[in-house]
Amino acid sequence: MFSRLSPLFVSFACLILTGPALGQRGSRDVESEVEQLLQEARAAYDNLELEQADAALERASELGTKHGLRGRTLAEVYVQRGILAHVRKDKNRAIDEFKQALQLDRAVRLDPLVSTPTLETLFETARREVGPGDDRGGGRQGGDDRGASSSDDQITHKPVKRAKADQNLAIQAKVASELRDRMYRMYLYFRSKKADGVQRIQMKAQGDDTFIARIPSRFVKGEGLSYYILVEDRAGDMIAQVQTSQNAIMVEVEDFGSGDSLAGDEEEGEEGDEEENEEGDSERKFVSVGIGIGSGGGFVTERARAQNQPSATIQPGFAPAPFHTFAELDFHVTPDFSLGAFARIQIVEFAHLEGGRLKYTFAKSDRHRVAARLGGGVGQVRHLVPLKNLRDTTLEGNAFYTLGVGYALELNRTISFVVSPDFVHLIGPSPSLHFDLNLGIALGF
Structure with missing residues (x-):
């Protein structure tokens, strides 16, 4: 009889001895899963995906409550739920969620990256309603430095x-x-x-x-x-x-500007220190590279010569230069002053000119910059001229100087859309007063 009971006794003893260990391991697994859901919710919140954030937090709170989880991890879940309630302008629910968080861990705090004066007020209201307690909380093993002071006396x-x-x-x-x-x-x-x-x-x-x-x-x-x-x-x-x-x-x-906001505020927070903002330079660029296309035209004189029929008579006047490409490289000596090189290339009827250019930004605002351009160099521009029964081209220049204005619209921190009308005075055997309109993209680094 004892021999029959021995296996049963051993199994029962193993269950008693290993049960707490299994329960402890399960608790750690639950906390890890809740932490993962919390991170997913924060990422969704940062991307303005509020429904996804809400769903992840709901799963996290249900999982933590079901398994009796307490401490910092679950408290931060309720803090995040309070922030979402605030975004949806439900202040009472936000306070309730914060109270739940503080009951789990009195040391839990708002994330400073999303905190606002109004959120701080709601959080402090919840803290007062919960009453005094142990601020050491039930944080994770190893602690949590969220909200810790880290200023240096130097x-x-x-x-x-x-x-x-x-x-x-x-x-x-x-x-x-x-x-x-x-x-x-x-x-x-x-x-x-x-x-x-x-x-x-x-x-x-x-x-x-x-x-x-x-x-x-x-x-x-x-x-x-x-x-x-x-x-x-x-x-x-x-x-x-x-x-x-x-x-x-x-x-x-x-005033929130024109940026996306997760704010749920309808009233101003308490008056803080006087704002400290000054007009200054935009984010500094050191090098910029530009490419683009353009079109133009200029005035040819009686000294112009048709390239395919040199003996043909050309009527002085305005002649188009329909299409060209350009490239430029600028080095920014200061935020407003740059020195660079550029090239203008006509491809269909080949002609080119190259030179150097100075640019000075004389007007700028949030995303807009306007610069004066002055340069010069060598090369020619090909103009399209009508003859009696056909069209031919002329070549003007050998040297030139140019004046212009450039307008840049910053699309992001690196890329700008650029529009630049330029006047080019071509000097040489066949001179010309020429005008270009250029459209392009500039990359700043």
Whole structure:
């Protein structure tokens, strides 16, 4: 009899001994799955896919509740649900979701990359309603630095709280003399709804201890943006910082501009510090390459000669030069002044000219730039002229100078659409006053 009961007893003992381990492993698996759903929801939220974000958060909360999950991971799920409720202008639900999060983990915080003054107010309302508790929370093993303070005593910086939409935003910091001797570069990192991921701008020295960078106006859109500052030595190691990517400084953008926004705000938040934004240069380009097509025409004189019938008589007057291509390479000495080379090539009836050109930007706004152009070089332009029973071409030039204006519309950080009317004075045996209209694309780096 005992021999028959022995296998049953062993099986029962194994079940008792291994049960807690299996349950613990299952709990870890559940938390991992909830974390994955939370990341999917955040990615969908960043892409303005609110329905997908809502569905992922619903699955995460159901899964966590079903398996009795508690602590930071599930708390952050409810924080994200509160943010979505705020976007949909349901403040009561947002507060309820935040209360659920705080009951799971009193140390949970809003993500600074999406936080706004109104969201902070709702979150603090939820915190007051939940009442005092243990702020140490039930975070993950290893902790979570979301919201942790990471400022450096060697850097003095007044955080920017508000900024006007569609205006360049100046960020300034001062460094202690000890840090100034060790540092090599200071970088401003920022994130905006109109930027692809985190952007980086090198901060420029203004005097002995002050550094400044300007976030271009095209990124100052939407409900807000966030930023932080890092300092590196010559080895590329970080030696000082103002906040971190997990605890970035949040800037509320007033008037929201024309950018996409996930805002649910209908009223202004509390008054913060006076906004600190200045007009400044757009994001610096050092080299630009342009290609395009154009058409034009010019005045030929009695000195012009038909290329196929040299003895034919040509009537002076306006003659078209129907099609050409062009290419140019510019080096930007300053944000507004560039020096470059260009070539104009007629393909159907071959002719070419090459030269150098100076450009000066005298007007600019958010995405628009207007520049004066002055250049010169060597080469010829072929004009189409009528004879008695057919058409022929003439060649004007050998040398030239050119004046013009270029208008650029920035399509994104790299590509611009360019329109440039140019006057070309062709000098040589057959002179001409010539005009071109060019359309093209410029790539800036």
